[in-house]
Amino acid sequence: MSLLPESLASWIVIAVLLFWFVGAYNRLVRLRATVLQAYGALDAALGKQLDFVQASITAGPPPEAAPTGESLSSIAPLQAATTQLATLLGATRARPLDAGVMAALATALQVWIGAWRRQHPDDVTVFDADGTLSRPAQLLPGSLIGIGASAGAVEPIAWPEPSAAAEIARNQFNQAVGHYNAAIAQFPALLVAWAVRLRPAAPLL
Template sequence: MLDAWWFWLFVAVMVFWSVGAYRRLVGLRTAVNKQFAVLEELMLRYQALVQEATTAAVTSPSGWQTAVSPELGASHWTRLQVAANLSAMALARMQEHPLDPSSSIALVATSRDLQAAWEALTHPDVYYVSVPAELTQRWAELGISIQPDLQRFNQAIINYNDAIDMFPATWMARLFKFKPGRILE
């Protein structure tokens, strides 16, 4: 059997196929990491906006205090800062493990909390807290500008997951412990 030419042809084809499948999976995983690096840079801008808004609130003539009810304004600012800190921690964890589903779930949840905290702070019913209009505008613009990169990241995850699910590449994925990722919703 070892003298048969077809056996060695089969071994050569399998070796080359295995190397090619592995390189494709590694390349797709690298593409996910690159897309996340771009997305991360944009998501860090939210942290900068929160910092600018907090600084603007602290340096305003009334500071955290308001004439109507000091504790109401402080609770909104505290909620925003806590949400920003949790979002930054989730972002750091996602940076280490961009394909880990639990990292994705945590980042999505903390990003939603951050968005909810911002919306609560800038809601018209919260008339006793003032956020500069420029910062509110920049927040809205960032939300729009992040969408294309978020879609590219999600598409990279989908491509990676599809490659792992393809029949022969599934064996390589299992052998080298390539786990599917989760898209950011």
């Protein structure tokens, strides 16, 4: 009979730890699901941007533009960058939480934006992350970001299609990634993340 209190206390401790583990795991899973949901919106927005650029490539230059050979040569880098981005977007769609895949997508996105700006230097508009403000962007050659963003903030991308949807989706995805990464790095939740092999995700910068 004297062992009963010790046994009961042990079971209570085990029950409390199990309850905490399940609660912490469920919270991490919810944050992970939020990242995946945010990526779904980002994927759709990037798809629309790709469709916009592909339509502009298919339409071709106006009759008064450069001769056919020259115009095809100038548009080839944009077509190649569009194809590469579409391929990497498909790969990222299968593994949006893979930091390496997301880094490759970010690089392809930068190349694509640069190719668009070289082809259409006058068609550059930057939207703020909340989508309420937009402004023409005077960008330096090779730059992908607008002028005037606050220090330390992720500066907006000058998207080809004049729509705030992609910048809003990118901002929401990056915020979801930040919350998820912060949660799995906190002690003792990091023990749960380690036990179930949850890895940090990467934002789209």
